Amino acid sequence: DIQLTQSPSFLSASVGDTVTITCRASQDISSYLAWYQQKPGKAPNLLIYAASTLQSGVPSRFSGSGSGTEFTLTISSLQPEDFATYYCQQLNNYPITFGQGTRLEIK
Amino acid sequence: EVQLVESGGGLVQPGGSLRLSCAASGFIFSDYYMDWVRQAPGKGLEWVGRSRNKPNSYTREYAPSVKGRFTISRDDSKNSLYLQMSSLKTEDTAVYYCIRAHEGSGWRAFDYGGQGTLVTVSS
Numbered sequence: 001d002i003q004l005t006q007s008p009s010f011l012s013a014s015v016g017d018t019v020t021i022t023c024r025a026s027q028d029i030s031s032y033l034a035w036y037q038q039k040p041g042k043a044p045n046l047l048i049y050a051a052s053t054l055q056s057g058v059p060s061r062f063s064g065s066g067s068g069t070e071f072t073l074t075i076s077s078l079q080p081e082d083f084a085t086y087y088c089q090q091l092n093n094y095p096i097t098f099g100q101g102t103r104l105e106i107k
Numbered sequence: 108e109v110q111l112v113e114s115g116g117g118l119v120q121p122g123g124s125l126r127l128s129c130a131a132s133g134f135i136f137s138d139y140y141m142d143w144v145r146q147a148p149g150k151g152l153e154w155v156g157r158s159r160n161k162p163n164s165y166t167r168e169y170a171p172s173v174k175g176r177f178t179i180s181r182d183d184s185k186n187s188l189y190l191q192m193s194s195l196k197t198e199d200t201a202v203y204y205c206i207r208a209h210e211g212s213g214w215r216a217f218d219y220g221g222q223g224t225l226v227t228v229s230s
Contacts, residue, residue, distance in 0.1 A: 001171070034216040036152075043204045043220025044144075044152060050214040087152055091215035095170045096142075096154040 002026050002090050006099035012107045017078050021102045023071045023088035032092035035064055035073045038101075039084045047086075048073065080106070109133040109219045111205045116224030123195050127224055129188040129205030137161055137183040140208040142217065143190050145201035145226075153201070155179075157208065158188060173199075195228045202226075 003026040013019050023033065031051040036044035046055045048064035051071055061076045075082055083106050088099040115127040129141070140163075143155035156169040158179045167179050178191040188205055202223040209218045 032215055036217070038152070041223075043206070043223060044217065045220075046216050046218050049209070049216035053214065055216075055218070089152075089217070094168045096157075098152040098154065101151045 001095055002029060002093050002097050004088050004090055004097055004099040006086075006088055006102050009100060009102060011102055011104045013078055013104065014107045015078055015080060018074065018076045019078065019104065020075075021073045021086055021088075023066075023073070023099050025069045025071075025090055028068050029090045029092035031067050032090060033064075033066070033071050034089045034091065035062075036087045036089065037082075037084045038087065044087060075104075078104075109207065111207065111219060111221035113203065113205045113221045113224040116203065116226045118227045118229065119195055120230050121195060121197055121228055123228070124191070124193040125195065125226060127190040127192070127203055127205075127226070129190075129221060131186045131188065131205075131207070134207070136181075136186040140210050141179075141181060141188045142206040142208050143179060143188075144204045144206050144217070144220070145199075146204070146223075147198070147201045150201075155190070155203070192226070195226075197228050200226060200228045 005024045033051045035048040038044045052064045063074045086102045110132045112130045119125050142157045156179045158181045159166045176194045180189045204223045205221040206217045207219040
């Protein structure tokens with residue numbers, strides 16, 4: 001199985017800050033990486049697919065980059081609604097796997 | 108509007124069985140791969156399995172943790188996805204989400220999910 005390791009696991013930031021979350025894969029996954037935002041009691045919401053493509057309707061302050069084994073999600077100018085948990089996901093191999101999550105909280 | 112509505116969750120004893128359903132609307136269900144994802148209380152997301160579409164012979168994939176115990180099926184005539192769970196363990200306790208998967212045009216992701224249904228395995 002492909003392991004995805006997100007860092008940090010917890011992040012405290014203020015409205016207006018820029019934050020970056022890293023996702024490292026245990027082997028090459030090409031660009032089959034997606035990023036999701038999840039709020040309590042809700043299904044995960046797709047933000048980025050193919051490592052760097054913004055899903056329709058997602059604000060442009062979200063951006064993704066990377067390929068192979070190292071990927072990043074950057075959120076610029078944090079808004080109050082961005083405080084949530086973020087997951088990376090690989091869809092290159094079965095079983096499909098997720099990172100352990102990064103909880104973003106308001107400082 | 109895409110809608111996915113799960114049902115069938117509840118309390119079941121270890122070793123028991125349960126069948127979850129997912130009613131889909133707002134898109135051509137038969138065109139899509141459909142997945143199940145679960146989330147144990149206070150934990151992260153875990154992929155459970157996938158049903159491919161008719162052009163791909165409705166083949167299925169499963170996570171190692173559920174293979175041999177869970178079975179995914181679908182009825183395109185009813186726009187419905189199912190998850191038959193048997194030999195349930197306490198560690199299967201989770202919210203189960205029905206997910207629409209995008210496969211094709213060079214990208215893959217889960218683009219819609221339902222509200223989830225809670226399965227509790229306990230004696």
